[in-house]
Amino acid sequence: MSSTNLNRDSIQDAFLATKTRLMENRRVRFLLSPGLGLVWTLVFLLIPLTIIVAFSFFRSGDGTTIIYELTFENYLRFIDGTVYQRIIVRSFGIGVLTTLIVLPLGYTLGYFIGRSKSKWTPILLGLVVVQFWVPLVIRTYAWITILGREGVVNNFLMWTGLVAEPLQLLYTTHGMLLGLIVSILPFMVLPVYASVSTIDEEIIQAAKTMGASDIRAFVEVTLPLTWPGVVSGILFTFILSAGAFIAPELLGGSSDRLIAPVIATVFMQDFNWPFAAALSLIYVLLIGLVLYLFTRKADLEEALEGASL
Amino acid sequence: MKSEWNWRAIKGMSLLIYLSMLIPLAVIVINSFNPQRIAGFPPESLSLHWYGEFFNNELFIDAVVVSIKVGIASALLCGAIGTVTAMGFVRKQFPIKNALVIVLLTPMLVPPVIIGVAATVFFVEIGWNRSIWWIVVMHTLIALPYAFLIVRSRLFLFNTTLEDAAMTLGADRLTTFREVTFPIISPAILTAMVLAFVISFGEFTATQFWVHRETTTVPIVIYSMARTLITPEVNVLATLVLVVTIVVPLVALVIQQRLSVNRT
Amino acid sequence: MSFLEINSLRKVFGDTVAVDDVSLTVEEGDFITVVGPSGCGKTTTLLNVAGLQAPTSGSIELKGRDLTDLPAYKRDIGVVFQDYALFPHKTVAENIAFGLKMRGESQSKRDEVVEEMLSMIDLEGYEDVYPHQCSGGEQQRVAVARALAFDPDLVLMDEPLSNLDKKLRQSLRTELKRIQRETGVTTIYVTHNQTEALSMGDKIAVMNNGNLEQFADPKLAYEKPASPFVANFLGQSSRIDGTLRTDSAPHVQLENGAILEVDVREGFDDGDAVAVFLRNELVSVTENQPADVNAFTGRVAEVDYQGRDVIYYVTVPDLDVTVQVSGDGRGTVYEAGKKVWLSIAPEDVIYTASEGRTGDQKHAAVQTSVGAQ
Numbered sequence: 029m030s031s032t033n034l035n036r037d038s039i040q041d042a043f044l045a046t047k048t049r050l051m052e053n054r055r056v057r058f059l060l061s062p063g064l065g066l067v068w069t070l071v072f073l074l075i076p077l078t079i080i081v082a083f084s085f086f087r088s089g090d091g092t093t094i095i096y097e098l099t100f101e102n103y104l105r106f107i108d109g110t111v112y113q114r115i116i117v118r119s120f121g122i123g124v125l126t127t128l129i130v131l132p133l134g135y136t137l138g139y140f141i142g143r144s145k146s147k148w149t150p151i152l153l154g155l156v157v158v159q160f161w162v163p164l165v166i167r168t169y170a171w172i173t174i175l176g177r178e179g180v181v182n183n184f185l186m187w188t189g190l191v192a193e194p195l196q197l198l199y200t201t202h203g204m205l206l207g208l209i210v211s212i213l214p215f216m217v218l219p220v221y222a223s224v225s226t227i228d229e230e231i232i233q234a235a236k237t238m239g240a241s242d243i244r245a246f247v248e249v250t251l252p253l254t255w256p257g258v259v260s261g262i263l264f265t266f267i268l269s270a271g272a273f274i275a276p277e278l279l280g281g282s283s284d285r286l287i288a289p290v291i292a293t294v295f296m297q298d299f300n301w302p303f304a305a306a307l308s309l310i311y312v313l314l315i316g317l318v319l320y321l322f323t324r325k326a327d328l329e330e331a332l333e334g335a336s337l
Numbered sequence: 338m339k340s341e342w343n344w345r346a347i348k349g350m351s352l353l354i355y356l357s358m359l360i361p362l363a364v365i366v367i368n369s370f371n372p373q374r375i376a377g378f379p380p381e382s383l384s385l386h387w388y389g390e391f392f393n394n395e396l397f398i399d400a401v402v403v404s405i406k407v408g409i410a411s412a413l414l415c416g417a418i419g420t421v422t423a424m425g426f427v428r429k430q431f432p433i434k435n436a437l438v439i440v441l442l443t444p445m446l447v448p449p450v451i452i453g454v455a456a457t458v459f460f461v462e463i464g465w466n467r468s469i470w471w472i473v474v475m476h477t478l479i480a481l482p483y484a485f486l487i488v489r490s491r492l493f494l495f496n497t498t499l500e501d502a503a504m505t506l507g508a509d510r511l512t513t514f515r516e517v518t519f520p521i522i523s524p525a526i527l528t529a530m531v532l533a534f535v536i537s538f539g540e541f542t543a544t545q546f547w548v549h550r551e552t553t554t555v556p557i558v559i560y561s562m563a564r565t566l567i568t569p570e571v572n573v574l575a576t577l578v579l580v581v582t583i584v585v586p587l588v589a590l591v592i593q594q595r596l597s598v599n600r601t
Numbered sequence: 602m603s604f605l606e607i608n609s610l611r612k613v614f615g616d617t618v619a620v621d622d623v624s625l626t627v628e629e630g631d632f633i634t635v636v637g638p639s640g641c642g643k644t645t646t647l648l649n650v651a652g653l654q655a656p657t658s659g660s661i662e663l664k665g666r667d668l669t670d671l672p673a674y675k676r677d678i679g680v681v682f683q684d685y686a687l688f689p690h691k692t693v694a695e696n697i698a699f700g701l702k703m704r705g706e707s708q709s710k711r712d713e714v715v716e717e718m719l720s721m722i723d724l725e726g727y728e729d730v731y732p733h734q735c736s737g738g739e740q741q742r743v744a745v746a747r748a749l750a751f752d753p754d755l756v757l758m759d760e761p762l763s764n765l766d767k768k769l770r771q772s773l774r775t776e777l778k779r780i781q782r783e784t785g786v787t788t789i790y791v792t793h794n795q796t797e798a799l800s801m802g803d804k805i806a807v808m809n810n811g812n813l814e815q816f817a818d819p820k821l822a823y824e825k826p827a828s829p830f831v832a833n834f835l836g837q838s839s840r841i842d843g844t845l846r847t848d849s850a851p852h853v854q855l856e857n858g859a860i861l862e863v864d865v866r867e868g869f870d871d872g873d874a875v876a877v878f879l880r881n882e883l884v885s886v887t888e889n890q891p892a893d894v895n896a897f898t899g900r901v902a903e904v905d906y907q908g909r910d911v912i913y914y915v916t917v918p919d920l921d922v923t924v925q926v927s928g929d930g931r932g933t934v935y936e937a938g939k940k941v942w943l944s945i946a947p948e949d950v951i952y953t954a955s956e957g958r959t960g961d962q963k964h965a966a967v968q969t970s971v972g973a974q
Binding site: 075076 | 343364449458
Binding site: 501507516520 | 651652653672673674675676677678679680682684686687688689690699700703704747748751
């Protein structure tokens with residue numbers, strides 16, 4: 029082989045190698061692209077949210093029309109009237125209240141499943157996971173059949189003779205809270221279960237050998253170790269209950285109009301898109317504030333991960 | 338040792354919670370077999386009467402078809418986008434990655450009502466006519482964080498030496514993905530897709546902004562019936578959905594177990 | 602031109618220099634062991650040769666072909682990974698045949714090779730078994746078969762025995778050597794285990810801090826270490842610093858004036874600062890003063906009884922060190938506090954330049970071997 033040939037061969041080899049590498053990289057870059065999900069989120073959520081900001085400074089005209097001129101009227105309407113302020117306060121109040129009730133209940137069940145080491149454990153866990161799968165509408169609708177005038181509870185109470193007249197259970201704040209709590213419970217149970225089940229029983233026994241009582245061992249060992257699960261549960265419980273739509277609408281009374289249904293009404297029935305946009309923005313900023321306070325105490329990403337079990 | 342007394346209290350409380358979660362669902366199922374129009378409880382007799390009525394009602398059947406179509410489309414999109422995105426986030430290094438993860442997860446944080454409002458305004462403003470695709474792209478958005486997180490956590494556990502091994506054996510990157518990476522993470526992708534389907538199938542709050550007469554989904558039908566007049570067919574619909582939403586993931590779980598037997 | 606040439610390989614990660622100017626030449630059919638402590642750059646070197654990492658600078662040539670810019674999948678280099686990296690979703694047969702499949706070989710050809718390989722690694726009938734159903738030792742052999750099945754030019758092994766228990770490690774060591782002998786494939790074997798490195802390698806490359814300290818025949822590296830590091834790393838020994846004197850009877854003068862007679866090593870001159878290494882097993886320990894030239898008295902500070910052997914830590918005032926000595930565990934075992942005599946023959950005293958490498962061993966050592974002494 030002459031040296032020229034060899035030279036040409038090696039140049040060709042090098043060229044081919046570079047070419048394949050480039051081609052391959054292009055295909056691979058697509059596979060590894062972190063951008064696809066980001067673009068989806070940007071286009072279908074972040075840009076729409078930005079447009080909402082703009083809309084909140086427009087004015088609603090006759091019928092479904094919108095007058096595209098800068099105005100603060102939507103925000104003034106919120107600030108001047110106490111109606112919408114009260115709705116927001118009430119929504120966040122329901123959020124806090126639900127969280128306070130769901131936390132101990134959900135923790136108890138999560139702890140129970142995590143600690144019950146038997147052949148039933150997968151079933152116990154499965155019954156909670158299944159709650160996630162059944163549409164929220166159905167789980168909430170079910171309470172109508174339970175709490176209604178002709179519902180299971182009233183029929184039972186009348187049959188026993190404990191009450192003469194059916195009780196008003198449906199369309200009350202208590203009814204709404206009941207539906208809300210039960211439907212949100214899995215969001216607390218699962219993260220707590222996940223962190224409880226990873227605790228080595230020996231660690232707790234070790235605490236007890238060192239003289240800790242049951243309660244002491246729980247407070248000193250179990251609780252801190254399950255804290256990440258609790259934090260995740262609290263985050264979801266609060267966001268979901270403060271923004272609840274179905275439970276207040278299907279089970280709550282007339283005083284239980286929370287912010288989510290109110291925004292929907294303003295948007296879909298009053299066709300006042302600018303005002304709905306302003307309310308949405310106020311609501312989302314308040315949620316953002318809560319999240320900001322949350323991130324100062326806990327890791328947001330970790331908490332969100334807790335929900336993807 | 339668990340202290341007996343404490344443990345009994347925990348057990349009792351747990352039982353109550355289970356009952357509160359399961360009794361309402363059981364009542365729906367039982368009521369769906371109650372031939373009475375105004376269903377008393379417990380029913381005096383059982384029949385399939387309302388099932389017959391249900392399958393003759395186009396409104397219900399159409400909603401089921403729409404929900405299944407949307408669910409499958411969103412599941413496929415979430416599986417693809419979630420996998421590609423998770424691959425990118427796990428395997429690539431780029432600036433402000435941690436902040437971008439939070440961006441990806443925002444659909445979990447923004448209340449669905451606001452997602453509903455914002456997307457509607459956006460689609461109307463860009464002149465995109467209301468169609469089933471509104472629901473598909475938006476359900477994909479809503480379920481994407483979950484799909485992403487599931488695939489990502491699988492990828493974190495993935496031993497990249499397997500890919501190195503494949504390449505030393507002569508597989509280029511694409512072949513390596515097809516032959517090694519994908520088969521091994523596929524159970525996680527399946528989980529992500531099933532979850533996306535379930536989320537899509539059950540989404541109500543945001544979806545109510547996007548439906549129209551032809552694209553009404555199951556939750557919308559049940560909600561509007563529950564708001565106005567409850568016909569007994571709703572119990573049938575709810576029961577069928579209950580069965581579907583429990584059976585589909587369970588079947589997926591079984592398939593996944595089969596897949597994972599040799600792949601762990 | 603040699604079979605494999607690694608020229609001035611350098612790999613930098615951020616501020617860390619993982620491999621710093623390593624050059625190595627391997628002849629066809631050689632079994633090379635690369636040994637060094639963790640973090641010495643041995644695995645990085647291997648990954649660069651495999652094409653799984655790109656060198657910062659330097660080049661790699663195999664059979665006269667420059668591999669430096671070639672992706673891993675075009676290099677025809679088989680790799681056995683530390684954790685085996687068997688594909689969990691593929692059967693043993695599919696794992697072994699993977700390289701052939703990638704090369705477009707027919708199913709019948711693949712089946713044939715798989716059968717051949719399985720018989721070579723003594724796992725006939727394992728075709729349809731999944732890796733997780735195999736024991737650690739079986740997985741290890743499958744990994745070796747997979748790396749060999751496509752008839753690579755070179756096989757790299759990255760600590761392939763480190764995840765196995767001691768007994769299995771020993772039997773597989775012999776097994777690997779046998780397979781290498783049978784196939785004749787050029788092999789580079791990375792390990793942190795000096796016994797493996799010494800026993801398996803036709804040549805041994807000792808690395809430290811990203812540098813190649815010595816590349817030589819194992820016996821040469823053990824007996825004539827090129828640097829204090831090599832002397833210290835291979836075998837158990839005690840180090841004493843001193844000055845070489847060759848004017849009269851060759852000896853090393855220690856700082857406190859004591860004298861240790863030695864043989865003269867090529868490349869050393871009178872007055873060189875040297876590090877002396879007393880190999881545990883080459884120092885004899887006796888109760889009475891021996892007649893040897895290098896005899897020192899000391900006191901047993903600690904006794905580490907290990908059955909057949911016993912390790913003494915003997916404080917020797919003359920040498921100002923505590924010397925580790927291997928004794929015979931079957932005879933009388935001295936107790937701590939006992940006064941004993943240590944002695945070592947001059948030809949058994951190992952020494953190197955007290956800093957860095959002796960001469961330019963990086964390149965010089967390549968040409969040396971025991972036969973050439």
